[in-house]
Amino acid sequence: MQYRRGQEIYAPDDPADYWYRMARGTARKCAVRADGRRQIVDFLLPGDFFGLVNRHEHHFAVEAITEGTVVARYPRRRIESLADTDPRVGRRIREVAFESIARSQARMLILGRMSALEKVGAFLIEMAERRRDGAPEQVVLSMSRYDIGDYLGLAAETVSRTLSDLRQGGAIRFEGTHRVRIVDRAALEEETGDGDWDRTGRRHRPADPFAALPARSGHWGFESGALRLPTKHEVRVFRRN
Amino acid sequence: MQYRRGQEIYAPDDPADYWYRMARGTARKCAVRADGRRQIVDFLLPGDFFGLVNRHEHHFAVEAITEGTVVARYPRRRIESLADTDPRVGRRIREVAFESIARSQARMLILGRMSALEKVGAFLIEMAERRRDGAPEQVVLSMSRYDIGDYLGLAAETVSRTLSDLRQGGAIRFEGTHRVRIVDRAALEEETGDGDWDRTGRRHRPADPFAALPARSGHWGFESGALRLPTKHEVRVFRRN
């Protein structure tokens, strides 16, 4: 099936008769509240499966972002009976599902405990990694700043500002509004603390108050490897340059 | 297997040789950063499956919260081969996985787009619903305020304050620090906007600026059905009473 920009692939409460696989283009899976607040739960890129649910109805809406988005659609009941007879199919479905769980849970870390700078940095890295077609420092952002904001739990203005900060800080370069080149990937990676999430959580924060704070020495900037969060004043000065 | 309060059930990077099912007690699945920031990805209550991953290693730590937490442990490879031969097992695993996906994605809505008041309200309702043993307006919070905060992406102090606000607003009552009775469930439910998430997201927020705003009429409080977010000043006055 082919879709136009903005077209709905399925709506919440639609009967969940199909499972889907993105073939070309980009889509967003999202929920919207009456007051206009929106949360994008996932961006769907080529190769991604979606629409896998138990119930007979979907919970979210999925909408095409790019013109000419192409989606493969599989009748749910047939796939399920196929999985019953062919163990490889069942195994593959479980793999896809577990992958989805891992991705969802990784996003909780981002949504719950990261600053705007870290969120946007993590987002750029995620988009770079998810490109299957090489060029890992080329990032194409097919979605709008509003979409990115609703994906990260930020206002679109904050996304725009943060991207500008990263650019001025030398971590990225713009090659058009929707095309970013990662110049200093190490800075972005350490910024997001990508590998930092680990180990036990037995100790609470109040129990180790002087554990590994980010170095406050030096001035603002990324020369120390990791991006440090500049203070308000520094940012202001920063932006004026 | 039985665990003591705070004991680790598995660590990140542990070989993922088992799948688990919570039998008694409560546990948290979490990640911690070097700087002390922690995100709890899920609370595990009796009946919940966990540890389902593709890879050979886990990504998160799981730790018992209550003394005497009991967990059933299943060898992963045996379950997988069992699933290959018995379609019902495979089906069940998929169900569990899809359920987990739905829960994760529902939590994104909470983490990304809700205020502290809404987060805590949603949390109380979630805990009430997940109790299998009746008494749906009795909520037992086995976990600490720090745990709740790291689950919701809030500071523990904010959780405490918000609970106090809900108590003073008449939505809940304390029956001990870790035991809450939901007095005005409707207020909590409308507060979280539980049913409000829906429909298409084709329109961005800037495109419909005067869509269904929460009624600003009346004074603070819950009399209008939904909890409205009090302004800073109102909260201050509120708390002094």
Added chain:
DNA sequence: CGCCTGTTTGACACCTTTCAACCGAAGTGG
């Protein structure tokens, strides 16, 4: 009883949102 962990409350700082304005690009119709 004293220590320790966890909870509550207060005061203040600050990051992010909100409200605006401006700008550029794309599409439309005269």
Added chain:
DNA sequence: CCACTTCGGTTGAAAGGTGTCAAACAGGCG
């Protein structure tokens, strides 16, 4: 071809919600 509109992006200024720091308090346990 050029107004005109619309949409999305960027930037500024002000407001506010939440985090941080701090202190007091309660409960459990040796």
